[in-house]
Amino acid sequence: MPELPEVERATRQLRKALTGRAVAAVETFHPSQRRALPPAAAAHAAGQRVIDVTRRAKTQRVALANGATIEIHFRMNGDWEFGRTSDEPPRFERVRFDLDDGTRVSLVDSRALSVVRVFAAGEMPPDRYGPEPLTKAFDLAGFRTKLARRTTPIKPVLLDQAVVAGLGNIYAAEALWEAKIDPRAAANSLSPARVARLFEAIPVVLKRAPAARYYERNRPDEGKPKQHDDSTRRVYGREGKPCARCGTAIKRITQAGRSTYYCGRCQR
């Protein structure tokens, strides 16, 4: 269930496991993964040493010595499992990287929506992303300019990766709650003060978000696994529960095919 903080953590784990090692083999185990990563494309990665692992929005990018790039997007469910090549493969393993030191890196994804692609040397993954929200590249003036061009409701605009890189459905709702803004308001109708509040709220909610991996938050030996860790959330998934600020029942609506949660009283 990765949002930006979880992808950042996953990237760091991947970097630790892969940097300086060679990818001995790449295997795909599900038809949908094989469509994105056919054996001919995977061959660009086989035998190559890993130079670096970086993150851009919610994609992870592995730079290889021959100039090729592996790009991984977890979509809704993806995660890494690290083990040894001799271990029993994890449930829902979709793509596997075997390393030259005997490490096995498995992409696990029950819904098989994750996408792994390999770009040959000279090809670069497309980058249609806006600024990273936790860096200086994310600036108020640029944010204001982007919102001023959009006449649609602010909530779906925040999910546009060209506006803010890596903001997902949960934290778009959380940021709007934090900034006391109605998710249905047209993006270009927000006052300068509201845009500034929203701009401040985005890093706040992302920093508050748990970075722990799904499997670590839901250890099988700690009873029934939870679908979500919602302890840091103020509105998302809290339909009918009292608003943490004013006590009014949280509402749920659908915008652009996705759930939006908000407080009808203090988000105006």
Place this chain on the structure above:
DNA sequence: TGTGCCCTGGTA
């Protein structure tokens, strides 16, 4: 700009 689809496990 909104809708449907890719997938399948978990939950009501």
Place this chain on the structure above:
DNA sequence: TACCAGGGCACA
């Protein structure tokens, strides 16, 4: 057994 899901893309 039906329904739901946090992403992103193609398409109308």
